[in-house]
Amino acid sequence: MTIGANLDGLPQLDARAVAVFEYVLSRGSLKRWPPDAPPALGLTQEEVEAACRTLLLLRLLRPAPGRPEELIPVSPDAAAAEVVGPLEARLARDAAHAQSVRDELHSLMPHYRAARRGRGHREGIDLLPDLSAASAMLTEAAAECREEVFSIQPGGGRAPHRLGDAIDRDLAMLSRGVRMRTLYQHSARSSLSTQGYVETLAEAGAEYRTAAELPDRAVVFDRAVAFLPRRADGGSGEGAVLVRDPDVVAYLCRVFEQHWSGATPFLGTSEAAYKEVGHSLRRALVGLLAEGAKDEVIARRMGMSLRTCRRHIADLLEELGAESRFQGGALAERAGLTAPEDPVARDCGDTPHE
Numbered sequence: 001m002t003i004g005a006n007l008d009g010l011p012q013l014d015a016r017a018v019a020v021f022e023y024v025l026s027r028g029s030l031k032r033w034p035p036d037a038p039p040a041l042g043l044t045q046e047e048v049e050a051a052c053r054t055l056l057l058l059r060l061l062r063p064a065p066g067r068p069e070e071l072i073p074v075s076p077d078a079a080a081a082e083v084v085g086p087l088e089a090r091l092a093r094d095a096a097h098a099q100s101v102r103d104e105l106h107s108l109m110p111h112y113r114a115a116r117r118g119r120g121h122r123e124g125i126d127l128l129p130d131l132s133a134a135s136a137m138l139t140e141a142a143a144e145c146r147e148e149v150f151s152i153q154p155g156g157g158r159a160p161h162r163l164g165d166a167i168d169r170d171l172a173m174l175s176r177g178v179r180m181r182t183l184y185q186h187s188a189r190s191s192l193s194t195q196g197y198v199e200t201l202a203e204a205g206a207e208y209r210t211a212a213e214l215p216d217r218a219v220v221f222d223r224a225v226a227f228l229p230r231r232a233d234g235g236s237g238e239g240a241v242l243v244r245d246p247d248v249v250a251y252l253c254r255v256f257e258q259h260w261s262g263a264t265p266f267l268g269t270s271e272a273a274y275k276e277v278g279h280s281l282r283r284a285l286v287g288l289l290a291e292g293a294k295d296e297v298i299a300r301r302m303g304m305s306l307r308t309c310r311r312h313i314a315d316l317l318e319e320l321g322a323e324s325r326f327q328g329g330a331l332a333e334r335a336g337l338t339a340p341e342d343p344v345a346r347d348c349g350d351t352p353h354e
Contacts, residue, residue, distance in 0.1 A: 020043075020052060024071065028073075030071040124244040147178065149180050151183070153184050154214040154216065155188075156188055157194035157195075158188070158191070167197065185212065209263035209266055212277075264280065285316055286332045
């Protein structure tokens with residue numbers, strides 16, 4: 001294998017190698033190989049030899065013509081051209097080939113759209129049949145995003161492996177100046193993996209808020225392209241619906257902004273993470289109990305497990321001093337928990353202790 005074909009096997013240019021390189025530059029060459037350890041460097045014989053091996057692999061030193069025991073320095077530009085140049089050329093060829101394949105596949109889009117119109121499908125909406133196709137298109141949309149991305153993530157905390165897949169992609173968008181906003185449900189605040197993810201991304205500039213209830217999952221890039229779960233005919237959400245229709249995307253934007261304005265900021269790890277939303281959580285529980293919703297329905301709508309949901313209901317009834325749900329509803333109304341929430345009081349942090 002020639003050098004430059006694979007950068008993974010190249011050594012790191014550390015401080016010792018830099019010191020030896022500067023020493024050789026100052027003298028024009030290193031006369032012996034294996035070299036002696038110059039006292040001025042303060043390095044052992046083994047350290048000097050290791051540094052020379054690094055410099056040889058990086059093409060910053062090479063044997064002098066006709067004097068293989070003598071090492072001479074090489075211009076860093078020339079070394080970079082020799083080490084990295086072949087890889088850059090290969091990447092350029094691969095990129096050109098990838099673009100050629102992309103262009104060939106895109107040339108079939110008029111046929112695809114014509115066939116869909118013939119079957120009565122609306123322009124600007126495509127079905128992505130499985131997780132693999134949805135993930136590939138989501139990654140591409142993220143790479144092309146330039147201004148903003150927002151997402152609605154109902155349910156509890158996200159799975160650690162999904163967060164691991166997303167963090168590099170999201171940090172790359174933030175580094176380009178993309179504004180990133182995400183809505184979770186209050187129940188996500190108890191997830192350690194979600195807490196850590198939010199804390200990391202928030203430090204990089206992302207914004208997070210939580211609400212008691214949210215509509216279905218959605219991701220929108222640059223207010224131009226959206227991803228929705230497949231729910232037709234009772235679908236499980238496997239795959240996705242890719243939406244470019246401007247009316248549908250504009251509607252999703254309005255839905256997001258409405259929920260965002262009423263949600264509570266979330267910064268990640270915090271001992272008070274749940275206390276910050278305790279009042280909102282109780283109000284949502286009271287409302288669903290007043291509707292006569294069963295525990296399973298309440299748990300699903302609030303994005304928590306059935307066991308956690310029942311614990312919250314029991315805590316609420318105990319806090320109200322109620323012996324039944326009916327009595328709890330009456331006491332909640334007396335306590336003002338069933339009245340419309342005052343946004344001014346909420347924004348001022350008017351939340352009773354838990």
